[in-house]
Amino acid sequence: MRITVLRALSLVVLLSAPAFAQDTPAASTGVAFPGSFWIATSTAGPSEPHNVVTQANFEQGMVVWRNASWFLVPYVGASLTRDTEGYSWNDKNPAVAAMKLTRRVPGGILSAGGGVMFEDAPGVEGHRHPTAFAQYWAGWTGDTQAQLGNNSVAYPGHTWVNSGIVTGRDPRNWITAAAVQQGVAMGRWRGIAPVVFAGAAGTVDTERRAWENRAHYEGGVKVMRYLVGSVVEAGVAERREHRFVAHTHDTGFVGFVNVWIGWDPRRF
Numbered sequence: 001m002r003i004t005v006l007r008a009l010s011l012v013v014l015l016s017a018p019a020f021a022q023d024t025p026a027a028s029t030g031v032a033f034p035g036s037f038w039i040a041t042s043t044a045g046p047s048e049p050h051n052v053v054t055q056a057n058f059e060q061g062m063v064v065w066r067n068a069s070w071f072l073v074p075y076v077g078a079s080l081t082r083d084t085e086g087y088s089w090n091d092k093n094p095a096v097a098a099m100k101l102t103r104r105v106p107g108g109i110l111s112a113g114g115g116v117m118f119e120d121a122p123g124v125e126g127h128r129h130p131t132a133f134a135q136y137w138a139g140w141t142g143d144t145q146a147q148l149g150n151n152s153v154a155y156p157g158h159t160w161v162n163s164g165i166v167t168g169r170d171p172r173n174w175i176t177a178a179a180v181q182q183g184v185a186m187g188r189w190r191g192i193a194p195v196v197f198a199g200a201a202g203t204v205d206t207e208r209r210a211w212e213n214r215a216h217y218e219g220g221v222k223v224m225r226y227l228v229g230s231v232v233e234a235g236v237a238e239r240r241e242h243r244f245v246a247h248t249h250d251t252g253f254v255g256f257v258n259v260w261i262g263w264d265p266r267r268f
Contacts, residue, residue, distance in 0.1 A: 034073065035060040038260040044083065044090075045216065046241045046250030051085040061100075069104040089211045092167050094119040096131055108138030119168025129171040133164025141226070156195060156224060157182040173207040185224070193224050195235075208245055216241040218254070230261040 037058045044051035061075030076097050083090040098115020114132035139158040163176040181199030202215030222235025234257040242249045 032063040032066075032071075032264055033061065034063065034262070034264045035075075036260065036262040038258070040256065040258045042256035043254045045239055045254055046252035047214065047243060047248075048083075048085065048087070049252055051083050051087070051090075053081065053083045053090055055079070055081045071102045071104075072099070073102055074099045087211075088122075088169070089209070092119065092121075092169050094166070094168050098131060100133075105138070107140055108136065111135050117165070117168050117171075121167075121169040124168060124171060127168065129165070129168045131165045133162065133166070135163075136161045154185040154188070154193065155183065156185060156193075156197075170205075170207065170209070173205050173209065173212075175203065175205040175212055177201070177203040183222075183224075191225055191227075195222050195224050195233075196220075197222060197235075197237075199237075204244070210243065210245040213244040214241060215244070220254075222256075229263055230259070232260075233258050 035058075037056075039054070039056040041052065041054045043049075044053050057077065057079040059075055059077035061073040063071050063073055065072040074097075076095070078093070078095040080093045081090050095118045096115055097118075098113050100111045100113030102109055102111040112134040114130065117129045117131040118127055119129065120127045137158070137160040139156075141154055141156045157180075159178075159180040161176070161178040164174065165171060166175055167173075179199065179201035181197055183195040183197035185193040185195050187194065196219075198217075198219045200215070200217040203212050205212040216239050218237040218239040220235055220237025222233050222237075224231065224233045234255075236253060236255045238251065239254050240249065240251045
């Protein structure tokens with residue numbers, strides 16, 4: 001974990017050219033191929049105090065129809081989750097072939113779709129499972145002037161909701177997760193911003209799994225770097241976590257490193 005954090009912090013410092021992130025399909029006249037890759041490593045929180053969880057996800061789509069802010073996108077994707085304690089609920093690697101209808105909305109995107117998920121899982125019959133989902137994401141930075149060289153305070157933040165059948169290890173469980181975070185950048189040096197932030201997140205499901213039904217709120221500090229189509233961040237936070245099924249709660253510190261890269265070639 002210490003080596004991962006140090007490497008990510010070094011990457012934040014080295015990537016110093018000013019740029020703007022792009023997250024949604026562009027309304028161009030050519031064929032678009034939107035895709036993304038992200039990786040996130042963090043300590044699991046107070047409920048799993050000695051556990052470190054790493055998640056990675058890749059997705060590549062193709063816009064086959066568009067009308068103003070609406071996009072129809074068939075896509076393929078693969079994800080991987082592992083932890084240092086070997087818990088079964090964190091050990092998963094589904095792949096998916098699906099289609100989604102996406103609409104650009106102010107500051108973000110709204111999408112829904114479905115398809116086929118591929119994942120072998122102990123005790124689960126077959127490796128093909130239906131998947132369906134609805135998603136919303138919005139992000140804001142308030143840092144246009146800072147990107148242009150002004151060191152004024154910026155206000156990076158985001159919110160997202162994801163609801164659906166997301167793993168073949170639990171193919172009949174509908175899981176809903178949501179999060180919100182708001183930060184204040186305390187200056188900027190060559191595009192690198194130290195940020196004080198507060199946030200909250202929660203997860204519920206239809207099967208009442210103890211590890212899915214919990215929520216937390218936290219406050220912390222991080223360093224962020226926006227690049228063309230990407231975001232790099234690393235930080236620490238104090239987290240208060242509540243577990244709904246077990247009726248317990250704990251407080252502890254978490255550390256994290258996140259990298260997100262998105263692309264949308266305009267024409268081939």
